[in-house]
Amino acid sequence: MTAGIDTPDPRGRTGLHLHGRDLSGNPRVRILDVEVLACDWAVLRRTTFDYRHHDGHWSRERRETYDRGDGATILLYDPVRETVLLTRQFRLPAYVNGHPDGMLLETAAGLLDGDDPKAAIRREAVEETGRTVHEVEHVFDAFMSPGSVTERLGFFAAPYDGSAPGADTAGVAAEGEDITVVELPFTEALGLVRSGGIADAKTIMLLQWAALDGPFSRR
Known part of the structure; x- marks a missing residue:
């Protein structure tokens, strides 16, 4: 057996x-x-x-x-203050593959666990940032590492109220999560992509979408 x-x-x-x-x-x-x-x-x-x-x-x-199942990720942004809300947490695979400390800046994300992608990402956004998100927009879907990993990731974006007070840390302790909530000016976040300070693929993709076609595009 x-x-x-x-x-x-x-x-x-x-x-x-x-x-x-x-x-x-x-x-x-x-x-x-x-x-x-x-x-x-x-x-x-x-x-x-x-x-x-x-x-x-x-x-x-x-x-x-x-x-590992399918997942979803979301870019939380404040269009008035021109900021984004990211998370910082330890990622062992990045650490063992050369990242200096394994602490990655990322958009909130998580597995679907049987939920609809939009419902799942609302749940994860609250768990990982402590913020309630407004209207959620589906941006695109992508296979993140199709040579070996089956996961399909749904990409979303939503505004948040940056003027409201929020916690500095979040995460589900029972799941071993120890997350720091990081608010950055959007231009600073893009600069971190260029310098390597943001090295997470899903986060880079959503930040570039926001600059090209999203809330911070200059169309």
């Missing part, structure tokens, strides 16, 4: 080896086997498939995919 396949894994899931086996949308791909390599908080799978190349020949390929 294998956890995640025959018996529940730590998150109560079974049948994890069936995910992706019935895909038929691409006639150039034939799924042959799906193995579960690890399942705890997320699921690591190895899929074996045949792939038909442009010249017609078939090759057998094996790929590992990391499935």
Whole structure:
């Protein structure tokens, strides 16, 4: 009996080896086997498939995919004061891959956990910044690391009331979150992208959207 396949894994899931086996949308791909390599908080799978190349020949390929579920992120902005509200928190993967201290400046974000993306990001915005957001706008969706990670991230934006007092720290303690809330002038945030002070992809994408097509564009 294998956890995640025959018996529940730590998150109560079974049948994890069936995910992706019935895909038929691409006639150039034939799924042959799906193995579960690890399942705890997320699921690591190895899929074996045949792939038909442009010249017609078939090759057998094996790929590992990391499935952590889909998520959402949001840029909170004050259009009057021209500020944005970000978070700073420790990210172990960045730390072990060369970031000086692993403390990244980011837009609020989180997993959907079964919720509608807009509802999920409202929840995460409150948890991570302590602020209630106003009308939420869907900006775009993107696969953040499609070579190995299955996650599709929904990108949103919403104004917040920067004149109202807010907490300096936030997060769900039971989930190990220790988040500092950081308010910055929008131009300063863009400058941090250029200097490397902001190195998180989702945050860079939303800040650039805000400058090109969003609330701080000069159209």
